[in-house]
Amino acid sequence: xxxxxxxxxxxxxxxxxxxxxxxxxxxxGMYSLLVALFPLVTLATLYGRTIAVQxxxxxxxxxxxxxxxxxxxxxxxxxxxxxGLFALVYSFSYMKDQKRLDLxxxxxxxxxxxxxxxxxSGDLFTFYILWEIMSxxxxxxxxxxxxxxxxxxxxxxxxxxxxxxxxxxxxxSLYVSFGMVDIVALATALSGxxxxxxxxxxxxxxxxxxxxxxxxxxxxxxxxxYTESPTPFTVVLGxxxxxxxxxxxxxxxxxxxGLPLVQRMSFGPVNYGIILxxxxxITILFGVFVAVFHDDAKRILAWSSIGHGxxxxxxxxxxxxxxxxxxxxxxxNYAMSVSLLFLAxxxxxxxxxxxxxxxxxxxxxRMPVTFIASLIxxxxxxxxxxxxxxxSKWLLYKGLILDGxxxxxxxxxxxxxxxxLYGYKVVHNVFLGQVPEQYKEVKEVSWTMRAPxxxxxxxxxLFGVLPGMPLKAVxxxxxxxxxTPLDTRLFGVPKALGELNTLNIFFAxxxxxxxxxxxxxxxxxxxxxxxxxxxxxxxRVPVGQYQHSVKFYDQADRLIRPYLRDRIDDFYAxxxxxxxxxxxxxxxxxxxxxxxxxxxxxxxxxxxxxMGLLGWKP
Numbered sequence: 066x067x068x069x070x071x072x073x074x075x076x077x078x079x080x081x082x083x084x085x086x087x088x089x090x091x092x093x094g095m096y097s098l099l100v101a102l103f104p105l106v107t108l109a110t111l112y113g114r115t116i117a118v119q120x121x122x123x124x125x126x127x128x129x130x131x132x133x134x135x136x137x138x139x140x141x142x143x144x145x146x147x148x149g150l151f152a153l154v155y156s157f158s159y160m161k162d163q164k165r166l167d168l169x170x171x172x173x174x175x176x177x178x179x180x181x182x183x184x185x186s187g188d189l190f191t192f193y194i195l196w197e198i199m200s201x202x203x204x205x206x207x208x209x210x211x212x213x214x215x216x217x218x219x220x221x222x223x224x225x226x227x228x229x230x231x232x233x234x235x236x237x238s239l240y241v242s243f244g245m246v247d248i249v250a251l252a253t254a255l256s257g258x259x260x261x262x263x264x265x266x267x268x269x270x271x272x273x274x275x276x277x278x279x280x281x282x283x284x285x286x287x288x289x290x291y292t293e294s295p296t297p298f299t300v301v302l303g304x305x306x307x308x309x310x311x312x313x314x315x316x317x318x319x320x321x322x323g324l325p326l327v328q329r330m331s332f333g334p335v336n337y338g339i340i341l342x343x344x345x346x347i348t349i350l351f352g353v354f355v356a357v358f359h360d361d362a363k364r365i366l367a368w369s370s371i372g373h374g375x376x377x378x379x380x381x382x383x384x385x386x387x388x389x390x391x392x393x394x395x396x397x398n399y400a401m402s403v404s405l406l407f408l409a410x411x412x413x414x415x416x417x418x419x420x421x422x423x424x425x426x427x428x429x430x431r432m433p434v435t436f437i438a439s440l441i442x443x444x445x446x447x448x449x450x451x452x453x454x455x456x457s458k459w460l461l462y463k464g465l466i467l468d469g470x471x472x473x474x475x476x477x478x479x480x481x482x483x484x485x486l487y488g489y490k491v492v493h494n495v496f497l498g499q500v501p502e503q504y505k506e507v508k509e510v511s512w513t514m515r516a517p518x519x520x521x522x523x524x525x526x527l528f529g530v531l532p533g534m535p536l537k538a539v540x541x542x543x544x545x546x547x548x549t550p551l552d553t554r555l556f557g558v559p560k561a562l563g564e565l566n567t568l569n570i571f572f573a574x575x576x577x578x579x580x581x582x583x584x585x586x587x588x589x590x591x592x593x594x595x596x597x598x599x600x601x602x603x604x605r606v607p608v609g610q611y612q613h614s615v616k617f618y619d620q621a622d623r624l625i626r627p628y629l630r631d632r633i634d635d636f637y638a639x640x641x642x643x644x645x646x647x648x649x650x651x652x653x654x655x656x657x658x659x660x661x662x663x664x665x666x667x668x669x670x671x672x673x674x675x676m677g678l679l680g681w682k683p
Contacts, residue, residue, distance in 0.1 A: 072182055075178035097153055115134060117187060118187075130187075136541035142181055144305055159415055165209070183195045189236045189239065207290050207302075209298070228273035232272075235266050258326070271314070277306075280374060284352075284371050288367040297411065305400055307370060347375075349477060352373070354625070358621075365491060369484070399457075426497065428504065442521075447481060447484050451571060451574055456536075532556070
């Protein structure tokens with residue numbers, strides 16, 4: 066009963082919110098907060114439980130609709146609920162001066178409800194319906210501001226429709242073949258299916274989930290959608306909605322088709338998992354290095370999301386105990402890190418009115434909480450020790466090497482170097498150097514915007530120092546999916562797996578910090594000078610400019626940019642142009658003139674008569 070109640074409340078509550086909060090911002094805010102808090106508290110109380118319940122029967126097709134709570138759905142569900150709550154609290158200040166806020170909060174809560182409904186679905190029919198609700202609400206949220214946001218939303222919905230259509234084809238095929246849509250029942254039925262049929266089903270679902278996850282070459286919707294969305298919604302979009310692709314792959318590959326059948330999808334030494342892993346590897350490289358050469362902070366994070374989605378797919382594609390644990394854990398780590406960095410970028414945008422890195426600088430003393438949050442978020446993305454990203458990437462690297470994939474391990478490592486480059490660029494250009502004159506009076510944002518950043522920063526460090534807490538849930542997921550679970554400890558993994566002990570790392574970092582502090586304390590006291598009393602490359606920095614190094618990737622940009630052009634997006638644009646031209650010509654058939662239609666009919670009959678004379682029979 067608890068799952069049905071949860072789903073009903075989160076789906077119906079956004080609609081009630083339109084009426085309850087109409088013209089009363091304070092009431093609307095409190096109501097939205099309670100609606101967002103409810104699934105978080107409910108799921109927290111259900112930790113460790115497995116629940117399956119049938120909530121409806123459709124007699125005209127003979128199927129039962131169900132909800133199911135598993136370790137996998139709980140893991141993703143609690144992350145969705147938490148990040149949605151943080152983004153909602155952040156919205157109270159960030160969006161307060163915007164128009165149509167009743168619509169904004171309605172769509173915000175409906176998107177969260179759709180995501181939670183998807184991860185709690187026990188059958189493919191429920192999964193598909195809630196997937197579509199989520200997609201439509203996401204389209205409207207992306208397009209919320211109008212202007213450039215509308216084409217971004219349209220691009221998203223076109224790709225989403227393609228993915229949903231592929232998913233629907235697979236669901237209908239499974240229903241026709243087996244007469245059922247229950248995921249657990251289908252797992253039993255598909256165990257006896259042919260490899261060819263299983264490949265068809267997996268490819269159709271992979272198309273849908275690959276689009277949602279921004280996997281190359283299905284990614285073109287993502288950069289514009291992230292850039293044009295309201296920043297609080299981008300937190301949800303980048304934090305968890307995009308990662309539904311990872312959840313979908315796990316459900317279909319492991320939970321429904323099953324790992325034994327997936328491993329039989331091979332052609333000599335090449336199998337489905339290897340192909341998917343190499344696509345993920347290419348996605349990593351392309352995503353992170355395109356991010357390096359952008360100057361809009363939100364667009365950088367969009368390409369970062371594409372690249373890091375590749376890490377997650379890489380982990381689950383190879384199905385090793387370490388790699389799978391690393392891929393699942395990285396989904397959580399990156400969700401926290403990218404959400405935190407979007408919150409920080411949004412705070413800077415809120416105070417300065419821009420996300421253009423070339424126009425910013427020196428804000429670390431004006432916005433210290435935002436600066437520290439950005440630093441921790443970037444460290445989490447890179448995988449610096451004592452952050453959760455270090456553990457997830459360590460598991461991936463270790464698993465790739467032990468499983469005999471050194472080239473993929475090298476690609477993942479190079480991707481981390483790309484993350485260092487764009488992460489440093491964001492922190493450097495926003496917070497270091499001189500403060501532009503127009504921002505010298507900038508202040509830190511309100512507590513409703515700072516609090517989510519502080520909590521997410523704390524979680525990234527907590528799970529970096531005590532990784533056993535989330536890894537215990539990851540091990541339960543592996544057991545549920547039929548994979549050998551990862552043996553974990555509170556501070557890492559045991560010696561048998563290469564011994565990762567974050568407690569030792571913590572004390573090593575602490576000792577190094579104390580030594581460094583002692584050395585610097587012996588030095589002469591620093592002298593505060595004007596921000597313009599400094600030099601770069603031996604030349605005085607002109608007043609009013611940030612610093613000469615603001616374009617410090619320019620040389621590499623000129624050399625590499627021609628090879629990093631998103632030609633896949635150009636290809637889709639070419640298809641759209643050709644299609645538009647074709648249908649514009651086809652549209653001319655419909656002139657509204659009866660004589661023209663009569664002519665078409667006569668020509669059609671003449672063609673049939675001619676074909677009959679040639680001996681053709683219908």
